[in-house]
Amino acid sequence: MSIGKILEYQMTLTCPEGEPGLYYCFMDTNGYSTWLEIDLSAIQNNVRRLQQITRSEVMAVVKANGYGHGAIPVAQAAVKAGATWCGVGRLEEALALRQAGLDCEILVMGYTPPPAIPEAIAQNITVTVYDQEQAEQYASQAREAHRRLRTHVKIDTGMGRLGVMAQAALDYMRWLNRLGGLQIEGIFTHFARADEPRVSLTTRQIERFLAVLDQLRAEGLCPPMVHAANSAAAIYFQDAYFNLVRSGIAIYGLDPSPEAGLPSGFLPALTWKARLTSVKTFPPGHGISYGSIYTTQKTERIGTIPVGYADGFRRVNQQQVLLFEQRVAVIGRVCMDQCALQLDAIPQAHIGDEVVLLGQQGNEQISAEELGARWGTVNYEVVCGLANRLPRLYSGPENSRL
Numbered sequence: 001m002s003i004g005k006i007l008e009y010q011m012t013l014t015c016p017e018g019e020p021g022l023y024y025c026f027m028d029t030n031g032y033s034t035w036l037e038i039d040l041s042a043i044q045n046n047v048r049r050l051q052q053i054t055r056s057e058v059m060a061v062v063k064a065n066g067y068g069h070g071a072i073p074v075a076q077a078a079v080k081a082g083a084t085w086c087g088v089g090r091l092e093e094a095l096a097l098r099q100a101g102l103d104c105e106i107l108v109m110g111y112t113p114p115p116a117i118p119e120a121i122a123q124n125i126t127v128t129v130y131d132q133e134q135a136e137q138y139a140s141q142a143r144e145a146h147r148r149l150r151t152h153v154k155i156d157t158g159m160g161r162l163g164v165m166a167q168a169a170l171d172y173m174r175w176l177n178r179l180g181g182l183q184i185e186g187i188f189t190h191f192a193r194a195d196e197p198r199v200s201l202t203t204r205q206i207e208r209f210l211a212v213l214d215q216l217r218a219e220g221l222c223p224p225m226v227h228a229a230n231s232a233a234a235i236y237f238q239d240a241y242f243n244l245v246r247s248g249i250a251i252y253g254l255d256p257s258p259e260a261g262l263p264s265g266f267l268p269a270l271t272w273k274a275r276l277t278s279v280k281t282f283p284p285g286h287g288i289s290y291g292s293i294y295t296t297q298k299t300e301r302i303g304t305i306p307v308g309y310a311d312g313f314r315r316v317n318q319q320q321v322l323l324f325e326q327r328v329a330v331i332g333r334v335c336m337d338q339c340a341l342q343l344d345a346i347p348q349a350h351i352g353d354e355v356v357l358l359g360q361q362g363n364e365q366i367s368a369e370e371l372g373a374r375w376g377t378v379n380y381e382v383v384c385g386l387a388n389r390l391p392r393l394y395s396g397p398e399n400s401r402l
Helices: 003-011 038-055 063-067 071-078 091-099 112-122 132-144 165-181 201-218 231-236 369-377 377-382
Strands: 035-039 057-061 085-088 105-108 126-129 149-156 182-189 226-228 244-247 271-276 278-282 300-305 320-323 326-331 341-342 354-363 365-366 392-395
Touching: 035 038, 038 071, 038 231, 038 244, 038 392, 057 071, 063 071, 063 377, 071 085, 071 320, 085 091, 091 105, 091 112, 091 231, 091 365, 112 126, 112 149, 126 132, 126 182, 132 149, 132 165, 149 165, 165 182, 165 201, 182 201, 201 365, 226 244, 231 244, 271 300, 320 365, 326 365, 369 377
Parallel strands: 035 392, 057 085, 057 244, 085 105, 105 126, 126 149, 149 182, 182 226
Antiparallel strands: 035 271, 271 354, 278 300, 300 341, 320 326, 320 354, 326 341, 354 365
16 A cells, blocks of 8 residues: 555545555655554553453444544554443544444544534434433434434433433433434443542532433333443443443553553553654754744754644744653744754764654653643543544554454
8 A cells, every 4th residue: 555545545434446455564764754554453452451350342432533543553453352332423434434334333532513413314323312302313314214323321320411410310211212213322421530549529419320220220211221331431331331432542551641550561552763863963053943042051952843833733932852871952942833942962963863753662661641741731621632633553463354
């Protein structure tokens, strides 16, 4: 497969025409100035680790382009490892998975516009219901298509976003089962603070959800699929397992939060690399990058890498990267496409050398958690913010199709 076809595959999130499936042989990096390496064997390892911990089915959450890792390759790897569901935020994401040949169960966890319901039915995609007017519109679309729409009902037990309020859940489910046009297959809730294990809200949310389930079971209205646990709850709240766990951040090998780290056995899947594109020696008093906020104090060797805020590398001070297994300071302002490095400590550096912005190089590592702390945000935002223009190159346990 040519570099052009690989880029087409990654940018559109669909398989190149005539070449369905995912190849593991994308690791020739010679044609790239900056790129992401995603280890799909790490994704598979993490899915299996979740299965071992929870003894439940796993929904791999691949919304937001697989948390920046590439939705289709991640979904394919997760399903191969045993994930029975994929979770997305929007119908367009689900349709992209279907177009790529994914035939697993897919749940749209967010809002689906009613005019899109016929397409969801045609593509065997499950949608979320949580409102009476919404459900009526969905049912009307299903009846017009002479089909039934597969649905999961969302219950708000304390998140304060989408969902039927827990105290109204029984009446809503009674009404929903009389509506017709809907195939109610699942019920779920979402935790607000499971990544803060010492906070009692998650326990209260579980109790509210269990109370709803008891009411529904008493009237024979409880759907077969029940799920609540996100990544943090899958690690820290065993009572939330039910028969399906929804994991996003953990399948990428990243900690749900500083307070809720992953146990041993999980592996980060993503590394961000670039090449030195310039190495120059500047005299004292020479400004570097926009605004000259960094000015050389002596004769200094300064390098450039082709990475900037358009790629998702934040425009903040005191950044570092790895070069020859050493931490190197990013100096001056980060530009749209480039930034500068102070190379005095690495005299052997030259154009073409490999730089790591996120991931491991030898015994040194810059984690998504470290970047998140430096940028004043969380690891989720670090990886989700990696631009689509960054080539995503995949490796795995074998040089074959998934």
